[in-house]
Amino acid sequence: MVSLGVLPHMHESVITDPRWVTQFAQAMDEEGVESIWTVEHVVVANNYEPRYSYSESGRMPGAPGVVMPDPLEMLAFMASVTERVRLGTGVVVLPLHPPAVMAKRVATLDALSGGRVILGVGSGWQIEEYAACGVPYEGRGDRLDECIGALRELWAPGYRSYESNAVSFNECESLPNPAQPGGPPIVIGGSTGRAARRAGRLGDGFYPYVISPEDYADRVALIRSTAAEHGRDPDAIEMTVWPGSYQRGGSFDLGLIEKYAESGLDRLIVSAAESGSTDIDDIRRFVGRYHTEVLDKIGG
Numbered sequence: 001m002v003s004l005g006v007l008p009h010m011h012e013s014v015i016t017d018p019r020w021v022t023q024f025a026q027a028m029d030e031e032g033v034e035s036i037w038t039v040e041h042v043v044v045a046n047n048y049e050p051r052y053s054y055s056e057s058g059r060m061p062g063a064p065g066v067v068m069p070d071p072l073e074m075l076a077f078m079a080s081v082t083e084r085v086r087l088g089t090g091v092v093v094l095p096l097h098p099p100a101v102m103a104k105r106v107a108t109l110d111a112l113s114g115g116r117v118i119l120g121v122g123s124g125w126q127i128e129e130y131a132a133c134g135v136p137y138e139g140r141g142d143r144l145d146e147c148i149g150a151l152r153e154l155w156a157p158g159y160r161s162y163e164s165n166a167v168s169f170n171e172c173e174s175l176p177n178p179a180q181p182g183g184p185p186i187v188i189g190g191s192t193g194r195a196a197r198r199a200g201r202l203g204d205g206f207y208p209y210v211i212s213p214e215d216y217a218d219r220v221a222l223i224r225s226t227a228a229e230h231g232r233d234p235d236a237i238e239m240t241v242w243p244g245s246y247q248r249g250g251s252f253d254l255g256l257i258e259k260y261a262e263s264g265l266d267r268l269i270v271s272a273a274e275s276g277s278t279d280i281d282d283i284r285r286f287v288g289r290y291h292t293e294v295l296d297k298i299g300g
């Protein structure tokens with residue numbers, strides 16, 4: 001069964017309008033959408049390095065001027081006006097954040113939302129973003145692994161200790177505990193083989209963006225083999241995909257989505273911007289069509 005996750009429209013006229021965000025979140029809650037997802041860039045440089053790997057131009061779509069509110073603050077707002085829909089980050093650049101602070105923020109959101117959080121994390125790619133946050137760019141992959149370990153320790157009951165190159169604490173307790181025992185699922189973002197191997201070693205899920213069905217199949221196979229090598233159950237790792245610009249046949253390209261599903265797919269992500277409108281009723285119709293014209297036909 002493939003579920004549907006939706007990102008809000010990032011247009012500056014709506015994404016910081018509390019009335020629109022409320023209506024959007026409530027509409028997704030009512031329309032049977034499984035999850036709402038937010039994105040993160042703390043800053044976007046004018047001339048960033050390296051090239052943005054998810055587009056042929058090497059530039060982020062819509063930039064400059066794309067508004068990206070803090071993902072956890074946005075989800076906290078949405079949590080307060082919804083009852084059912086899950087709340088995911090797609091993704092937080094985790095090495096930019098002190099893990100003890102991130103553990104507290106995520107646990108609080110999970111507790112107050114009734115256990116609806118999915119924490120998508122990645123290592124990021126923008127050198128200038130790391131510089132602006134005062135965090136070394138080199139070694140960010142290792143730091144990401146260590147931050148994941150630290151989060152899970154701090155989400156466990158009682159006084160916990162953790163020791164690594166970048167993160168260490170001794171007999172510390174972080175309260176409140178998340179509503180989900182052991183903490184929210186941690187989903188590994190990225191489309192590379194390295195990200196897939198990390199998902200197999202450490203992740204509760206995998207979240208690639210702008211990836212072809214063929215590359216997605218390769219990554220899923222790599223996740224499964226890596227998980228088995230590390231004594232983990234490959235079937236317990238949740239597979240998500242956001243096809244992005246690979247939806248060249250249009251948002252309702254059933255054949256394309258079926259190709260992803262053939263490799264094993266639990267969740268499909270789409271953007272409300274694909275509806276071509278910021279009108280909430282138009283977005284409702286877009287979501288309804290996605291369920292009836294795509295997901296229902298592949299067992300969603």
